[in-house]
Amino acid sequence: NAGVTQTPKFRVLKTGQSMTLLCAQDMNHEYMYWYRQDPGMGLRLIHYSVGEGTTAKGEVPDGYNVSRLKKQNFLLGLESAAPSQTSVYFCASSYRPRSRTGPGDTQYFGPGTRLTVL
Amino acid sequence: KNQVEQSPQSLIILEGKNCTLQCNYTVSPFSNLRWYKQDTGRGPVSLTIMTFSENTKSNGRYTATLDADTKQSSLHITASQLSDSASYICVVSSGGNQGGKLIFGQGTELSVKP
Numbered sequence: 001n002a003g004v005t006q007t008p009k010f011r012v013l014k015t016g017q018s019m020t021l022l023c024a025q026d027m028n029h030e031y032m033y034w035y036r037q038d039p040g041m042g043l044r045l046i047h048y049s050v051g052e053g054t055t056a057k058g059e060v061p062d063g064y065n066v067s068r069l070k071k072q073n074f075l076l077g078l079e080s081a082a083p084s085q086t087s088v089y090f091c092a093s094s095y096r097p098r099s100r101t102g103p104g105d106t107q108y109f110g111p112g113t114r115l116t117v118l
Numbered sequence: 119k120n121q122v123e124q125s126p127q128s129l130i131i132l133e134g135k136n137c138t139l140q141c142n143y144t145v146s147p148f149s150n151l152r153w154y155k156q157d158t159g160r161g162p163v164s165l166t167i168m169t170f171s172e173n174t175k176s177n178g179r180y181t182a183t184l185d186a187d188t189k190q191s192s193l194h195i196t197a198s199q200l201s202d203s204a205s206y207i208c209v210v211s212s213g214g215n216q217g218g219k220l221i222f223g224q225g226t227e228l229s230v231k232p
Contacts, residue, residue, distance in 0.1 A: 004161070040224060041224055042122065042207070042221075042222030042223050042224045042225065043162075043207070043222040044222070045220070090161050090162075092161070106152070106164045106167065107164075107220075108164075109161030109162050109163070110161050111159070111160055111161050112159070112160070112161055
């Protein structure tokens with residue numbers, strides 16, 4: 001199994017350009033997530049999905065859109081990139097939790113996409 | 119406000135030595151606490167997970183402890199190796215661990231020198 005893969009690995013954009021980051025997982029996970037990681041800060045959740053065809057906002061959703069048309073893929077879009085969106089983006093996936101009192105699901109992370117917006 | 123604070127921010131130790139990383143949290147309700155290891159240029163990988171009733175959990179040379187009363191956790195690394203050089207992230211889950219309920223610490227950057 002490849003686990004969680006992300007494309008591209010690196011990208012440089014100019015302010016105002018658009019792009020889509022692709023995340024794919026082959027573990028049949030229900031849940032998928034997009035995070036951004038900035039120096040000196042913890043990972044912050046952008047958007048997430050609890051199943052095919054569903055998406056929800058996380059902690060920092062502004063300026064991003066997502067789509068989950070297929071269970072194995074989760075796309076993150078930037079319609080008009082800004083320098084503040086320069087960051088490393090991580091995708092993650094997990095099984096649906098079996099019970100609310102259980103330990104929940106471990107998230108499996110992709111290798112990240114390093115995005116620079118000039 | 120739900121927060122996870124880690125200390126120290128960075129740490130340098132010699133190969134073979136032990137070290138302990140700290141995590142303090144103010145998350146309510148508490149569900150579980152995880153430690154992740156993140157190698158440079160890679161995504162985080164889970165090391166341990168502990169629920170409210172667990173005090174300690176080991177994974178090889180990594181031992182995590184949890185004191186739910188004081189809301190503190192530690193990650194102890196024994197006989198460090200060069201491959202332990204990484205960022206270690208404490209993550210606390212609130213509620214049912216559905217999306218949007220994980221609170222990440224900022225990480226401790228560990229460097230193991232020969």
